[in-house]
Amino acid sequence: MAQPYDNIPDRRVIVRRRKLEESLARLAEDMPPGGEPPRAPVLALLRDALTAGRAEIRRRFEEPGPLKNDGPAVLAATSYLMDQIIRVLFDFADQHAYPAANPSAAERLGLVATGGYGRGELAPLSDIDLLFLRPYKQTPRGEQIVEFMLYLLWDLGLKVGHATRTVEESLRYAERDQTIRTALLEARYLWGDRALFDELQRGFAQKFYIGDGRDFVDAKLAERDQRHHRMGDSRYVVEPNVKEGKGGLRDLHLLFWIAKYLYRVSEPGELVAKGVLTREEARHFERAERFFSTVRCHIHYLTNRADDRLSFDLQREIAARLGYQDRPGSRGVERFTKHYYLHAKTVGDLTRIFVAALEDSRRRKPKLAALWQTLRPRELEGFRLDGERLAVAAPDTFNRDPVAILRLFHVAQENDLDIHPATLRLITQNIRLVDRLRNDPEANRLFMEMLTSRHDPETTLRRLNEAGVFGRFVPDFGRVVAQTQHDMYHTYTVDEHTIRAIGILSKIESGVLKEDHPLSADVVHKILSRPVLYLAVLLHDIAKGRGGDHSVLGADVAMQLGPRLGLTAAETETVAWLVRYHLAMSGTAFQRDLMDPKTIETFAALIQSPERLRLLLVLTVCDIRAVGPNVWNNWKAALLRQLYGATEQVLSGGTLTGGRAERIKHIQGEISKQLPGWSETDKEEHFARGYASYWLSFPIDTLVRQAELVRGAERAKQPLAIEHRIDDARSVTEVTIYTLDTHGLFARLAGAMAISGANIVDAKIFTLANGMALDTFWIQDLEGKPFDGPQRLARLAARVELALSNRLDIQKELDSQRGSWPKRDRVFTVEPRVLIDNNASDTFTVIEVNGRDRPGFLHVVTRALTRLNLQIATAHVTTYGERAVDVFYVKDLFGLKVVNADKLKQISTTVEAAIRDFDTRFDPVAKAAE
Structure with a gap:
């Protein structure tokens, strides 16, 4: 009988069974007659053979040669090695x-x-699944053999899934349990009594290779859906599971299990002859499996x-x-992960x-098949309705009318229908026809209607993308399909992020x-041109990955x-402007002082019109929300609202800078x-404490x-007063600290908060008169939530007090916490x-x-700025x-801008050096290896 490893070159270099x-x-x-078998020497011989065999397989895989990076060869060779040892x-x-005797x-x-071992596809450190077959009731000698083998295999460090059953028991369990049935579907004779294995094979075929296989297919699909849900239900997760994840090896196995169960094939290539897969699809199958x-x-x-x-550290x-x-x-690494997601x-x-084709072919009972053929299929705008799925009326529909490819998705969207799998396959086979449609007015009209439709454009765009039509019709979009960014911020590929952004819009x-x-x-309903907004969201990341x-x-x-x-020339120019500046609003809101009039004036000068402001706000929200599940929060929402309101005021003819003294007087x-x-004296005394910029900053x-807070601290003569307020609307905790101003105060406070597990997102620093x-x-x-909880807040206050009295060694505390930081960072x-x-x-x-x-990090930077004799007013x-x-x-130190060129250069070099030094302490091993 042919084995999956028959084509492995120089097999005996991996392990010599005869010698063993x-x-x-x-x-x-x-051994004395009837004595105990010599377990330790046997184990030593087997361990040496296993170790040497694994080393040889790995050498072939990692070193230059014909089998370098040949995963299937490793699976087959590892199966061969385990076969010989067992x-x-x-x-x-x-x-x-x-x-x-x-x-x-x-x-x-x-x-x-x-299981996988039965397929002859054993990964280097995967479990080994064994079935010990006995004719009927187990004998004491049989139990001894099984026990002896299992203990030695476990002692070798192998994970062994095992069962000891008769043929009848195996078939009975397989009838009840689809997992056992799947394992037996891939059963392979290994050793011992061959007649028992042949009996199992015959019994399996007689019992299960009958009927339409509906129960097996349904069970496998349900199992797949549960697995996908457990693994995140997306193939675009940042650290995918190669085996169990959506679009991974297990999905390929599922396809093959069903094919083998229904069509009795032993390898994917045989599905071509059965008409299940095209030759090109079979090649795709094999390439993905190899990768x-x-x-x-x-x-x-x-x-x-x-x-x-x-994981990130492996990618x-x-x-x-x-x-x-x-x-x-x-x-x-980004091209590698892109190829991963494409596979x-x-x-x-x-x-x-x-x-889906199998499901569909088994939906109608055989008795109704003939009757169904006599019924005239329902028509919908030139397409055929097959249940709740839309299908082409004839196989040559797309050849006769290529625009029908886009029209199909348009009709499906407008009528809330799915598309028949056979029609999707037909599109794949004729995908080159889409190239002709790029300059077709009708095709472009249909695309824009689908993009701007009020009927779930996200689902339609995802269908277009899955079918390969989207990237073909818009080649620039095709370049970002499966495009990844190797960082911890972007959760999805660029195409998936873009489609999700459209869904959010x-x-x-x-x-x-x-x-x-x-x-x-x-404001979205005040926007004058919906096509401009939708197209800007679609194109905002279209050029990522190009340099x-x-x-x-x-x-x-x-x-x-x-x-x-x-689009008209004016609309096109607006879309291009939005794409060019799609990061401007978030950059300004999150990284600039929104109470500084110059910030608003500069931003308003860039925006120039209320319409652009509305467009950019919505685009910014959609972009941030679509980055990942935990990126958007109320703090960011509040900053964007503040920036929008202030800019709208300027664009509407208002002013932020005029009448400074009058504004302060009004505020007071x-x-x-x-x-x-308060008495009038108390009020005047307090108003005299704050400089002009303070009153305009809150x-x-x-x-x-x-x-x-200030009056209470002054009356009680407190050297330190701390107040906190949890702001759920903005998802932050506001902490106010009143204490004697000293050099390096910000750095010490930032260090105390870092040690306490608090993440500073904004800060304003004022010295009173x-x-x-x-x-x-x-x-x-x-986790991006308000820093709350009585114990945590009390601990924070205690550490702030220790830091300000120089009784807290911030650097030592940070170093001691280093082991608890996420390693993947x-x-x-x-x-x-x-x-x-x-x-x-x-x-x-x-x-x-x-x-x-x-x-x-913030402590290190602010300490460096302090040592440069700089006064920090705000931090974002x-x-x-x-x-x-x-x-x-x-x-x-004199309260002026820093303008001296040498001083500016010193700031850059000093702060960068401080960060590099911290990087080395943070991960000395990685830095030494660079």
Whole structure:
């Protein structure tokens, strides 16, 4: 009987069974009659053979040669190695450890490989599934042989799934349990009594290879759906499971199990002859299986365990091993993960078309088949209705009318119908016809109607993408299909992110997300051109992965694509502008001081019109929401609302800078009204403490709370007063600290908060006229939620007090916590970068610091700024996955902007050096290896 490893070259270099048998036989010669078998020497011989065999297989896989990076060869070779070891072990147990001069018929024992091992596809460290077949009731000798083998296999460090059953029991269990039935479907004779295995095969065929297989197919589909749900129900997760994840190896196995069960095939290529797969689809099947198997082998070897998760720390290493090198504008690891997702998409296409076709073919009972053929199919705009699925009326429909490809999806969208799998396959086979449609006015009209439809455009775009039509019709979109970014910020591939963003836009417009985004849900209906907004959302990331600024490159794509899709010159220019500046609003809101009039004036000068402001707001919200499940929060929403309101005021003819003294006087008047228990003297004394910028930096209610805090501390002569307020609406905890202003105060406070597990997202620092500091921090926990809980807040206050009294060694505390930081964060390197802008504010120098985010990063940066004798007025902290972008508004010791060129250069080099030093302490091993 042919074995899956028959074509492995130089098999005997992996393991020599004859030599191993002879060595074991010599051990048996010293056994006294009826004595205990020599377990330790037997184990030593088998372990040496296993170790040497695995090393040889790995050498072939990793070193240059014909089998380098050949995953299927590793699976076959590992199966061969285990076969030989298990066979010699079986023979030793049967002939030497527990011999029988005349074994009875009841003592027959057959050994069967099941599951993946039965397929002959055993990953380096995967479990081994064995079935010990006996004729009927187990005999004491049979039990001894099975027990002897299993204990030795376990002692070898192997994970063995096993069962000891009769043929009848095996079939009975398979009838009840689909998992057992699937395992037997892939059963392979391994050793021992061959007649028992043949009997099992015959019994299985007679019992299960009958009928239409509906129960097996339904069970496997339900099992698949549960697995997908458990693994995240998306093939675009950032750390996919190569075996169990959606679009992974298990989905390929599922397809083959069903095919084998229904069509009696032994390999995917045979499905072509059966008419189940086309030759090209079979090639796709084999390529995907080879790719995933190879990746899985690398994971096992690199982790030294049966792990199937393609984690961040493995992606870069495996990409390099597979020959993916960095290119201009494209990192090797990103091209590797792109190929991973493309293969996963192919698997999804194959299983969806294949399984859905099987479901459909079995939907009608045979008795009704003839009757169905006599019924005239319902028609819908030139297509045939088959149940709730839309199908073509004839196989040559698309050849006669290529526009019908897009019309099919349009009709399905408008009538809330699915598309028949056979028709999807027909589209795949005729996908080149889409090339002719790019300049067809009708095709472009249909596409824009689908994009801007009020009937779930997200689902339609995803169908177009899954079918390969989207990327063919818009080649620029095709370039970002499965395009990944190797970081912890972007959860999805670029195409999936874009389609999700369209879905969010549709839900905002329909009112489904009105509670989450009340401002966007309001302004979206004031936008003059829906096509402009939808196309801008579609194209905002269209140029990622090309090198250069994707916003600039994307604007060029928009200028070319807009006229083709029927937009006017003015509309096209607006789309291009939105794509060019789609990051401007979030960058300003999250990284600039929104209470500084210059910030608003600069942003308003960029926007220029209320219509653009509305468009950019909605685009920004959709973009952020579609990045990942935990990226959007109320704090970001509040900042965007604040920026929108202030900019709208300027664009509507208002002013933010005029009447500064009058504005302060008005603010103080409003505060005075809310301090009823204060004397006029107390009020005047407090108003004299704050400089002009302070009164313009907070809302009235915050200024009132701070006034109460300051007066209470002054009356009680407290050296330190701390107040916190949980702001659920903005998903932050506001912490206000009143204490003596000292050099390096911000750095010590930032360190105390880092040690306490608090993440600072914004801060405003003020020195009052009495020499006291009034500092306000907005903090969250590490999950982006308000930092709350009485114990945590009390611990934070205690550490702040210790830090301010110099009784807390911040650096030592941070170093002691290093072991608890997420290890996968260390996979990424973010080159420190310091950008200095003297134009962003009229009164401050703005310093933007980029680096790898981790606890203590803000402390390190602010300590460096303090040592440079800079005064920090405000800090705005933003994180994008592993990247921190911290912006500081600073002045020199004399309260002026920093303008000296040498000083500016010193700031950059000093802060960057401090970050690099912290990076080395954070992960010294990784840094030493660079």
